[in-house]
Amino acid sequence: MASSSNLSHAASVPDTGAPALPPDALFEVLLRLPAKDLCRLRAVCLSWRALISDPHFAAEHKSRHTEPLFALTFRDGDIRGVAIVSLSGQILRRIRIASDRIELLLTHLDRLCDEFVGICIERRFNWGSALRHNCKTVTYAFGQVASTGDYKVLRISHPDRSQSLLCDINTLDGSSQGRWRRKQNPPSNLTRDQIMECLAVNGAVYFLFDYAVMEPTSIAPFDLDTEKWMPTLWGPEPLRSAKFGLYSGRVLSLANLNGSLVIVDNDAGVSFDLWFLVDHKRGLWVKKYRLSMKHLGYLVYPLLILDDGRIVIFEMVERLLKCYDPTTDNLADVLDIRAMGLAESQSIGVYTGSLLI
Incomplete structure (x- = not known):
């Protein structure tokens, strides 16, 4: 008080x-x-x-006010920015951003980070450290160290396919300029020619290995506290021999559902399975949910599990927030982002901070 x-x-x-x-x-x-x-x-x-x-x-x-909040990119004419919205459809705040392109990293924090320019939006919604880089392809991840509360941005850069991947990290301290520190190079068989599938959960960043060179469910973890790469994390046994990729119509992705690392197995036209990591040391995964694809489109992303057990899902093409109820196998539209006037909103993150600070 x-x-x-x-x-x-x-x-x-x-x-x-x-x-x-x-x-x-x-x-x-x-x-x-x-x-x-x-x-x-x-x-x-x-x-x-x-x-x-x-x-x-x-x-x-x-x-006392526990309704989930989401951060959405938007464009209104020449104005681009991030809007904070509630699940009930209220636009609580708009933050204008001077950038031609904005793509939020998927987070579950009280701060937000833009992937393409690598800029952190501070808790007070001011621009934070400028974290720009000029390499050909750059992947950013944004997370928080559990023991210290520090916010860190991890950057994997791909100067050229013939060169080693580079790894740098930046600790955000609220200053206007971020200072990058070079770390051990990432595993050589991470994807080189595109933005990588990665996510920060509970103080670690997880990168999916390239399907072509590793088992499709294998993951490279990076500890944000020690700032070191950890041993390869193997995915669920039932998925290791499956065929993934654009030609198979089956795609893997990562999600953070209320602090749990989740592998999303999207078998287009069949099912949408959520595998939860329950024991990192033992590499133990449990499939807790299976959704029928009759309910969903192709580009969908689970965001949050509500207190009543429903799962909030973002459907990217239609730009809809939907809630799936596992007890009834029912999927309902709860928020039409286009109807809110947030045109071209393609990226979204869960925002856990307070609008009052």
Whole structure:
């Protein structure tokens, strides 16, 4: 809870002549309001601004308002940026970004990162460290170290197919310029000629190996804390001999579902299976969900598991958020992104931060 001094100051509304609310009563009243309304109430007076912006108040408000938030790229005429939206369809904030192309990295954090220019959007939605690079192909991953809370950007660059892949890391400290540190080169059989399939989960970044040179489910993990590559992680046994790729119509991808690394097995026209990593050391995976492809299109991505067990899925072509209920095998549209006026929104991330800070 905010300090008593903050509450005492915030309890009085200047120039109204109205009696001051008891501090605890005001605190409780403001906690019940949506974040979008509270942002407007900052203009009432300096004391209200101080209370609403207090980290303790923001944390308490976040604990009471648990509706999931998503970050979406958008274009409105010549204006490009990122919008923070709720599952109920409210646009809570728009952040304008001066860039010709924006592609959010898929995260589950209180910060966001743009893949193509490698720029971090700070928790306060200001541009953070400029992390640009001029190599031919660059893959970025963005994650947080569990032990320290540090945010780090990992960069794998592909100067040329005849050269070794390069690995650099940057710790974000809120300064205007990021400093890259060269690390051990990645495994040589990672994909070289395109942006790689990768994801940060629980302090590690996971890269899918190239199907052509490794088992299709094999993964190269990088520890963001020690900043070292870890031994190859092997995927689920039932998938290791399967044929994947564009010609087979079967595609693998990675997802972060509420802090669990998930392999998504999208067998086009048949099924959509979610394999959860339950024991990293033993390489143990469990298939927890199978969705029929009659419900889904080809380009779909699972984002989040709600408290009631439903899975939020992003359908990229139609730009729809859908909820799958495993108890009834029912899939329902919950949010039409195009209807919200967020044109050309092709990338999305789960945002876990507070709009008040």
